[in-house]
Amino acid sequence: MDADVKNAAISAPPSKVENGSPSHVILDDFEDLSPLSENDDSTVSITVVGASGDLAKKKIFPALFALYYEDCLPKHFTIFGYARSKMTDAELRNMVSRTLTCRIDKRENCNEKMEEFLKRCFYHSGQYDSEEHFMDLDKKLKQHEGSRVSNRLFYLSIPPNIFLNVVKCASKSASSVNGWTRVIVEKPFGRDSESSAALTRGLKQYLVEDQIFRWIDHYLGKELVENLSVLRFSNLVFEPLWSRQYIRNVQLIFSEDFGTEGRGGYFDRYGIIRDIMQNHLLQILALFAMETPISLEAEDIRNEKVKVLRSMKPLQLEDVVIGQYKSHTKGGTTYPGYTEDKTVPNDSITPTFAAAALFINNARWDGVPFLMKAGKALHKKGAEIRVQFRHVPGNLYKRSFGTDLDTATNELVIRVQPDEAIYLKINNKIPGLGMRLDRSNLNLHYAARYSKEIPDAYERLLLDAIEGERRLFIRSDELDAAWELFTPLLKELEEKWIAPELYPYGSRGPVGAHYLAAKYNVRWGDMTTEQKA
Numbered sequence: 001m002d003a004d005v006k007n008a009a010i011s012a013p014p015s016k017v018e019n020g021s022p023s024h025v026i027l028d029d030f031e032d033l034s035p036l037s038e039n040d041d042s043t044v045s046i047t048v049v050g051a052s053g054d055l056a057k058k059k060i061f062p063a064l065f066a067l068y069y070e071d072c073l074p075k076h077f078t079i080f081g082y083a084r085s086k087m088t089d090a091e092l093r094n095m096v097s098r099t100l101t102c103r104i105d106k107r108e109n110c111n112e113k114m115e116e117f118l119k120r121c122f123y124h125s126g127q128y129d130s131e132e133h134f135m136d137l138d139k140k141l142k143q144h145e146g147s148r149v150s151n152r153l154f155y156l157s158i159p160p161n162i163f164l165n166v167v168k169c170a171s172k173s174a175s176s177v178n179g180w181t182r183v184i185v186e187k188p189f190g191r192d193s194e195s196s197a198a199l200t201r202g203l204k205q206y207l208v209e210d211q212i213f214r215w216i217d218h219y220l221g222k223e224l225v226e227n228l229s230v231l232r233f234s235n236l237v238f239e240p241l242w243s244r245q246y247i248r249n250v251q252l253i254f255s256e257d258f259g260t261e262g263r264g265g266y267f268d269r270y271g272i273i274r275d276i277m278q279n280h281l282l283q284i285l286a287l288f289a290m291e292t293p294i295s296l297e298a299e300d301i302r303n304e305k306v307k308v309l310r311s312m313k314p315l316q317l318e319d320v321v322i323g324q325y326k327s328h329t330k331g332g333t334t335y336p337g338y339t340e341d342k343t344v345p346n347d348s349i350t351p352t353f354a355a356a357a358l359f360i361n362n363a364r365w366d367g368v369p370f371l372m373k374a375g376k377a378l379h380k381k382g383a384e385i386r387v388q389f390r391h392v393p394g395n396l397y398k399r400s401f402g403t404d405l406d407t408a409t410n411e412l413v414i415r416v417q418p419d420e421a422i423y424l425k426i427n428n429k430i431p432g433l434g435m436r437l438d439r440s441n442l443n444l445h446y447a448a449r450y451s452k453e454i455p456d457a458y459e460r461l462l463l464d465a466i467e468g469e470r471r472l473f474i475r476s477d478e479l480d481a482a483w484e485l486f487t488p489l490l491k492e493l494e495e496k497w498i499a500p501e502l503y504p505y506g507s508r509g510p511v512g513a514h515y516l517a518a519k520y521n522v523r524w525g526d527m528t529t530e531q532k533a
């Protein structure tokens with residue numbers, strides 16, 4: 001990309017992000033978001049590269065439609081699908097409409113809005129490494145943009161080995177000449193510190209940092225993850241407790257009740273530690289544990305997150321348990337083991353489950369175990385943060401809890417998905433003449449409290465990228481720190497050829513995870529039966 005084009009890209013026209021504050025931080029309702037740009041002189045073209053793929057169909061097109069439905073896209077916008085598969089515009093529209101299953105489905109005028117939306121969707125077939133094909137795309141984009149200032153967003157929804165080819169061709173042949181050009185790069189961003197640094201160097205040959213919306217971490221766009229800072233920094237009752245003085249341990253738990261079906265080829269090269277822990281769970285940990293940022297500006301939040309990541313104690317092999325699911329028959333149905341997937345080598349030792357104990361070496365968190373657990377093909381689907389508090393010193397009601405005082409400690413649960421909720425387990429007197437206690441939940445159950453559906457994380461991230469807001473994307477020093485933490489462990493696992501503990505499809509995962517927690521006097525909160533929140 002030549003210098004002029006780079007400069008045009010950096011000096012992006014003003015968006016709704018003014019004075020660095022994302023406008024939606026202060027809004028309490030998604031509907032309040034007005035169209036991004038009222039400016040009739042500019043247009044945004046969004047090119048979904050890899051439009052024929054799984055993610056594009058499942059997440060990106062539905063999110064774009066939801067944004068359109070909510071009037072959050074600019075007045076002038078065009079969406080292009082780009083991939084090698086041969087397709088006409090009509091075929092793309094057909095594919096998109098068949099897969100547009102999203103939260104909008106049951107809303108008023110959905111069909112009408114969808115028709116309007118589809119009229120703005122087009123397709124261009126081309127190779128990923130052909131500057132000529134991107135030049136053809138550029139011509140088509142120009143036809144739609146007319147004489148307006150053109151802003152262009154490329155979403156790389158393709159396998160990582162072709163990220164660089166696309167960035168090279170798009171930047172050389174299809175960059176905007178008078179507006180901004182931005183590129184959203186999907187995960188995985190490398191396999192380790194070295195490959196991640198090499199990818200960053202590669203991207204920087206063609207783009208400047210401001211243009212790169214690196215490694216879209218869609219967990220940061222989830223409603224309850226976004227709410228973490230609100231919960232902590234806008235309620236006096238939590239922040240004073242948020243330290244080693246009152247918190248015994250923090251648990252970050254991700255589970256899926258299905259295997260790698262259809263994605264074995266990708267997954268086997270990465271495994272669950274790279275797929276979930278090094279990014280989604282670690283990002284949540286950093287947000288959870290960071291100090292109060294100076295402001296809500298992206299850079300201030302990222303500065304605090306990176307301090308947490310750089311304070312982490314190196315991860316020890318003995319603090320990690322890995323597992324892999326095996327075939328299991330239940331109710332007459334046989335669920336295949338990981339290595340039975342045709343795209344996975346028979347002797348694969350790639351972990352589909354991992355648990356780890358991490359520590360932050362700083363004054364606030366010294367000695368507090370942050371336990372992470374992530375697995376596929378488990379008994380349920382969910383993601384949650386569990387904060388287990390310390391015992392009440394000199395507890396007057398000790399006798400009411402029998403010998404197991406651990407069951408009497410408070411626990412704050414932030415259920416990220418499904419069925420979003422925040423609840424606090426407390427001890428309470430059972431009404432009556434006697435003095436008997438039970439455990440009850442102070443419960444903020446989203447479905448009961450709010451009538452609105454929750455936007456998909458991809459909607460938020462796409463909107464932010466269009467607005468130029470970066471707080472949910474990962475800065476290069478954050479990325480480096482995340483890889484620095486996990487790379488030595490990943491290398492050791494691979495070099496020592498450590499075999500994962502097998503667990504049956506649909507089970508609660510390897511027993512080793514319980515021993516790991518027990519080593520730190522912790523019980524996994526999701527393993528105990530608890531009152532339904």
Ligand SMILES: NC(=O)C1=CN([C@@H]2O[C@H](COP(=O)(O)OP(=O)(O)OC[C@H]3O[C@@H](n4cnc5c(N)ncnc54)[C@H](OP(=O)(O)O)[C@@H]3O)[C@@H](O)[C@H]2O)C=CC1
Binds near residue numbers: 052053157159
């Ligand atoms: N799917 C998901 O749930 C998630 C995916 N991601 C990431 O998003 C990106 C896209 O994922 P997903 O849609 O699942 O990927 P796909 O495997 O579906 O690939 C997307 C498109 O890329 C093209 N493609 C696939 N393999 C190759 C290849 N070897 N060489 C060149 N082109 C190829 C195909 O289009 P064509 O043949 O038409 O050119 C395909 O439709 C990846 O980086 C993935 O890691 C991240 C989170 C979740």
Ligand SMILES: O=C1O[C@H](COP(=O)(O)O)[C@@H](O)[C@H](O)[C@H]1O
Binds near residue numbers: 275276
């Ligand atoms: O990034 C990924 O996330 C999905 C889980 O996302 P969710 O929003 O459905 O919870 C996971 O299935 C996939 O393996 C991983 O790459």
